[in-house]
Amino acid sequence: MNESPTDTSASSSADGLSDRFTGTLRPFLKFQGDEPLTPGSNLRTLGLDSMQAIELLFAIKDTFEVTLPEEAMNDTTFATAGNLWQEVRQALTAQHTGAATDPAGA
Template structure:
């Protein structure tokens, strides 16, 4: 997972309790809710310069930092954006 993804997610994870986000940590269990996921999408656009397609905006994509990063990375490749 890109360090920028962990940095982007950390402010939304109220149950992270000051520890570092591991790639396989459950984002829901760490405090990310559906409303915050929308803000995360906006931040992904700002930080990485891509928009996730509707079919990638699922619970499975937002399960962990690693699954979200995988979706972002795939979109970067589709759009030819260098990360």
């Protein structure tokens, strides 16, 4: 099955995080090891620093074809895997909804 960038439900694991999201995130977490990522996984504790967070944003953009809004660029967003995934999902939903309802975008 092909996943579109706006299909946030496809290949979701039982914990609610997308498999594509965890696959994108995992390379930036040098202390993660083989443990599963959960929504409560603390990204800083797992090794995500500010420089890697910038690289992660580019990876998210490439993987999901979405850019997070400027107001999402804060410590709370990058505190846990669940917080970051929530922002990605919201950006995907906004992009999908905006494209469908914005007559200027046609």
